[in-house]
Amino acid sequence: MKPDHPFLARLWPRSLQGQLLLGIALAVLLAQGISAALLWRAQVERREAALIHTAAIRIVxxxxEAAEEQIERRRPGSRLLAAARQLRIERLDASPLRPGDVREHEAEEELAEILTNQGMEITSAVVVHRPLGDDPRLAGKLARQAAMMGEHGRPQPDHLLVAAVEQKAGGWLLVRVPVPKGDPAIMASFIGQTLLLFALLVGAIALIVGRITRPLAALTRRLERFAATRTADGQMQPEGPDDIRRLIVAHNAMEGRIAALLDEKDVMLGAIGHDLKTPLAALRVRIESVEDEGERAKMAATIEDIVRSLDDILSLARVGRPSDPREPTELSALVANIAEEFEDMGEPVSFAPSERIVVPLRTTWLRRALRNLVSNALRYGQSARITLTRENGFAVIRVEDDGPGIPDADLERMLEPFTRGDPSRNSVTGGAGLGLTLARAIAEQHGGSLRLANRQSAGGVSGLIATLMLPLG
Structure with missing residues (x-):
């Protein structure tokens, strides 16, 4: 499945191996991301529980000890407990909650449960988090302590956990516990583990997938080569997993059968052509004995029409399996030469000079295709105009005429064998309806295409445009 977004579509790998590796990589990253979130949450919960227990121990x-020692009053409404050595524990007459405090009910329930289990009688528990800056005295004390112990490089807390309980005897006990920052070493270790797991897993999968995709890629190239040459030479040796080996063996058998059928077809058509042309040659000789000149001319024209149709049929059968190699050809000169041939015969054919375009071609076949297109334009449109341009990596040859055109619904059908716009089959409009079919087959033989389109004007359809496209590479 390919993403719809253009940017993602450009990044999405096209190969099977790339898509499998990307899918596995995303799955690993997602799983590790979920694991990281759960680990971080567990770490926070453990830290919160430790802080609550610390606060509970100090309160208890x-x-x-407050029951045994005298409390020295330091300021009105607040008395310092002598037992507090680490941080200050205060007794307050009023609730310690401030505007904006957000109570943590789960922590409060846990604190109340711990204190109750220790035998304390409390009526309420309050747990909130506050910025350390809200208690300048405590912040200054922590800074002096860090300076004395040389701990400037260690992460300092930036929040306080404030826990307070209201006793039945009245008043609140308040304790402040600094909240340490998260340990970055844990996440760094987890990231390192993720990268190591990612490298090991993706590397192992890449080896396994590569063992599958390499023979598949080779099989694809072999199919493309067979589609172009239709010969069974150079078949693949089975490789890869058993399923892929069986696929290659089955493909080799199918390829050999197709090549054998094509060979049989070529032999059969060659025999048919030879067997038909021999009696036709004899007929040419015999018609010379016909005294009526008009009848003799009609017979000769009929024989020529049969010979041309037979040549087209044999050419169409052979076009898929060409024996001659492609050669670099200057296309503008080739098209100009064909236009001159028709001009020398007095036909209204024109070609506007174009830029130099060199394309690897089978020249004999392309000449045949262009002659068919020009002849078709002259037959139905009384004139032909040829243009040659370079467009988007293709050499584009257009042949236009001034005929009646073809109904849009029949444009594709006209490229099929034995389809003609004119129902007659005489020597004037003659042929068996194979000219356009042969031209399309020759274009496809070169990796190109042939398209038909009506040329529109203000008054409606005013001709047909045959567009032959050939790749430049």
Whole structure:
């Protein structure tokens, strides 16, 4: 499946191996991403639980020692507990909640449960997070402590976990616990593990997929070569997994059978051509004994029409299996030469000089195709105009006429064998309806195409355009 977005479509790999590797890579990254999120969440939950337990221990310790020691009052409404050595624990008369605080109910339930299990009688528990800057005294103390211990390089907390409980006796016990920053080493380790897993997994899959796709790619190239040459020479040796080997063996057998059928067809058509041309040659001799000149001319024309049709049929049969190689050909000179041939016969054929275009061609076959197109234009349109241009990597030859055109519904059908726009089969409009079919087959033989289109004008259809496209490479 290819993405619809143009940018993604350009990035999407075209090969089977590329798509499989991309799919596996995305699956691995997605799975590792989910694992990272779960690991991070578990780490946060463990850290929160540790902080709640720390706060609970300090509250319980302060509560027990406060029963034995006198509390020194430091400021109105607040008394410092002597038992607090790490951080300050305060007793407040009013609730410690401030505007904007967001209570963490799960943490509050956990804190209340721990304190209750330790025998404390509480009526309410409050747990909130606040920025460290909201407590300048505590922030300054942590900074001085870090400076004294030489811990400037260690990550410093930026938030406080504030836990407070309201005792039945009245008043609140308040404790502040710094929240350490997340340890980047954990995520760095996880990223390293992900990259290692990604490299190992994708590397192993690449080896396995490569063992499958290499013979498939070779088989594709072999199919393309067979489509172009239709010969069974150079068949592949079976390789790869058993399924791929069986596929290659089956393809080789099918390819050999097709080549054998094509050989049989060529032999049969050659025999037919030889067997038909021999009696036709004898007929040419015998008609000379016909005294009526008009009848003799009609007979000769009929024989010539049969010979031309037979030549077209044999050419169409051979065009798919050409024996002559392609040669670099200057196309403008070739088209000009064909136009001159018709002009020398007095036909209204014109060709506008064009740029120099060199294309690898089988010249004899292309001459045949162009002659068929020009003859068709002269037969139905009384004139032919030929143009040659270079467009999008193709040499484009257009043959236009001034005839009545072809109904749009019949344009494709006219390229099929034995299809003619004129139902007559005499020597004037003659032929068996193979001219356009042969021209299309020759174009496809060169990797190109032939298209027909009506030429429109203000008054409607005013002719036909036959477009022959040949790849430049």
């Amino acid at each position: 310790t302060a509560s027990r």
